Amino acid sequence: MKVGILTGGGDCAGLNAVMRAIALNLYQNEKNVEIVGFRDGYAGLIRGEAVPLRRADFEGILRAGGTILGTTRTPFKLMSVPEEGGATRLARMVAAYKKCGLDCLFTLGGAGTHKTAALLCAEGCNVIGLPKTIDNDIYGTDVTFGFQTAVDVATDALERVRTTSESHGRTMLVEIMGNKAGWLTLHAGIAGGADIILLPEIPFSVDKVCAAVTAGYAAGKRCNIIAVGEGAVVDSEAPFKKRERVFIRAERGETTVTQHLAEIIQERTGAETRATVLGYIQRGGEPCAYDRVLCTRLGSFAAQLCRRGRFGVTVAVVGGRITFNALPDIAGKYKFVDPNGEIVRAAEETGVFFGR
Numbered sequence: 001m002k003v004g005i006l007t008g009g010g011d012c013a014g015l016n017a018v019m020r021a022i023a024l025n026l027y028q029n030e031k032n033v034e035i036v037g038f039r040d041g042y043a044g045l046i047r048g049e050a051v052p053l054r055r056a057d058f059e060g061i062l063r064a065g066g067t068i069l070g071t072t073r074t075p076f077k078l079m080s081v082p083e084e085g086g087a088t089r090l091a092r093m094v095a096a097y098k099k100c101g102l103d104c105l106f107t108l109g110g111a112g113t114h115k116t117a118a119l120l121c122a123e124g125c126n127v128i129g130l131p132k133t134i135d136n137d138i139y140g141t142d143v144t145f146g147f148q149t150a151v152d153v154a155t156d157a158l159e160r161v162r163t164t165s166e167s168h169g170r171t172m173l174v175e176i177m178g179n180k181a182g183w184l185t186l187h188a189g190i191a192g193g194a195d196i197i198l199l200p201e202i203p204f205s206v207d208k209v210c211a212a213v214t215a216g217y218a219a220g221k222r223c224n225i226i227a228v229g230e231g232a233v234v235d236s237e238a239p240f241k242k243r244e245r246v247f248i249r250a251e252r253g254e255t256t257v258t259q260h261l262a263e264i265i266q267e268r269t270g271a272e273t274r275a276t277v278l279g280y281i282q283r284g285g286e287p288c289a290y291d292r293v294l295c296t297r298l299g300s301f302a303a304q305l306c307r308r309g310r311f312g313v314t315v316a317v318v319g320g321r322i323t324f325n326a327l328p329d330i331a332g333k334y335k336f337v338d339p340n341g342e343i344v345r346a347a348e349e350t351g352v353f354f355g356r
């Protein structure tokens with residue numbers, strides 16, 4: 001059996017742990033296993049450069065952050081556009097897949113990676129996807145690997161920010177990753193005891209947020225901690241598309257939503273206000289114990305699917321069980337926070353303010 005592996009899109013903790021689980025399962029249960037890796041996501045497959053991997057390459061990487069194969073974002077839009085020489089990137093990938101004589105290609109990635117994986121399937125390649133992203137926004141799975149580690153990192157950051165904010169009596173905005181979906185901000189915000197949580201899915205009123213800050217101090221709070229999702233939107237911006245919002249904000253000379261809101265809060269409430277952007281520390285470093293277990297389950301299951309000849313799918317967690325979805329059913333779809341769902345309500349009913 002000869003299989004290929006690639007990691008696509010933004011990285012996260014747990015990519016190596018998943019590859020290790022795939023490899024160890026195959027080595028343990030198949031007689032002749034050959035594994036090759038494609039560097040830098042689909043870019044390596046487009047270049048047709050298959051790197052032979054040995055058993056030793058998968059040893060000792062359960063805890064290792066990043067990805068031993070490297071990754072890039074390769075825009076889905078460009079996959080079917082003919083390039084110099086006439087061939088599309090898709091055609092070059094299919095040719096590379098065939099030339100390598102692969103029985104299966106494992107693609108570890110987020111929504112974009114899955115869309116391209118579905119294209120490869122439609123061209124007759126045997127593909128099995130694995131759901132990676134700190135954003136937890138892949139449709140059809142309760143959870144993605146890398147998410148819980150990022151939640152732990154952001155939670156720890158919120159707790160640290162609280163002690164310094166209490167010392168100074170400040171209001172602190174903490175920007176948490178998640179451009180489209182607010183899962184990471186929601187979970188870390190709750191776990192880190194944020195007073196206010198602002199998500200892309202729940203447009204917020206600037207007036208109401210300022211009023212909540214003032215009310216917090218009036219009620220005796222030493223500080224206000226606001227967890228802001230990277231893609232959070234002000235209610236007046238909600239009718240506009242993301243691209244239009246970027247344009248409107250640039251026209252007004254605004255930088256990020258977090259920085260802008262921090263300035264307004266300080267101006268209107270008089271509270272000393274600061275903003276912190278957590279950024280890539282949420283993606284880097286070792287996977288937490290939960291993710292190591294999840295990665296092992298997902299990777300091992302993906303290898304089982306391959307051994308059974310079940311392709312054109314992506315592995316998923318549904319109701320706590322590891323299962324799979326057909327790639328065409330989930331490709332291009334996202335999973336968003338339900339503004340009236342159980343988690344938001346639980347937080348709201350315990351005093352967290354969502355700015356609405």
Ligand code: F6P
Nearest residue numbers: 010133134135177178179230283
């Ligand atoms: O998709 C994961 C993610 O970390 C998002 O939360 C974030 O908006 C984006 O990637 C950042 O992407 P890049 O690595 O291209 O800066």
